[in-house]
Amino acid sequence: MATQQPLSFRIAQTVGLTTTGLLAGISLSFTLVSVPRLLESPAPLLLKQWTNLYNEGKVTVPPLTIVASTMWAHLAYGASKAGTGSLEGGKYWGYVAAGVLSASFIPYTVLVMKGTNAKLLGRGMLSAEEIVKGQSVHQ
Numbered sequence: 001m002a003t004q005q006p007l008s009f010r011i012a013q014t015v016g017l018t019t020t021g022l023l024a025g026i027s028l029s030f031t032l033v034s035v036p037r038l039l040e041s042p043a044p045l046l047l048k049q050w051t052n053l054y055n056e057g058k059v060t061v062p063p064l065t066i067v068a069s070t071m072w073a074h075l076a077y078g079a080s081k082a083g084t085g086s087l088e089g090g091k092y093w094g095y096v097a098a099g100v101l102s103a104s105f106i107p108y109t110v111l112v113m114k115g116t117n118a119k120l121l122g123r124g125m126l127s128a129e130e131i132v133k134g135q136s137v138h139q
Contacts, residue, residue, distance in 0.1 A: 009078055016071030019064045020102050026061060027105070051124040054117065065105050072099030 005013075034053055038046050076095035109117070 006078075009075060012071045012074045012078075016068055016075065016098065016102075019068035019071070020098065023061065023064050023068060023102065023105060026057070026064075030057070047120065047124040050120055054121065061105055061109075065103055068102040069099045072096070072102060 030053070038049050038053070041049060072095050076092055076099060079092040079095055
């Protein structure tokens with residue numbers, strides 16, 4: 001017969017899964033919905049929309065990432081201490097992997113996307129006339 005997990009573990013699993021799902025949804029909506037629609041806009045409008053989207057993501061994604069990673073770390077710690085029952089073995093490494101992957105949003109954005117984000121944010125500060133005279137935002 002399966003042992004019942006403590007309430008704190010069930011809550012951590014629920015919060016971890018929910019926040020990780022929200023992060024995945026945000027990422028997919030940016031990639032599949034928002035960015036393609038932005039690329040249909042004229043350059044000045046595109047830059048304003050992208051800057052607003054970026055700033056909103058900057059406010060919402062890091063806290064969700066911290067919550068998700070903390071929940072997965074809590075579950076991994078509990079699974080490592082359990083020693084027996086349903087929390088041992090494969091679940092420990094699954095929780096560790098979930099925590100690391102959930103936290104990967106922030107370093108990816110900071111390290112990989114830093115140059116692109118800086119260019120777009122810099123161009124977002126230009127006037128519409130300066131943008132139109134310069135090179136395309138899409139390049």
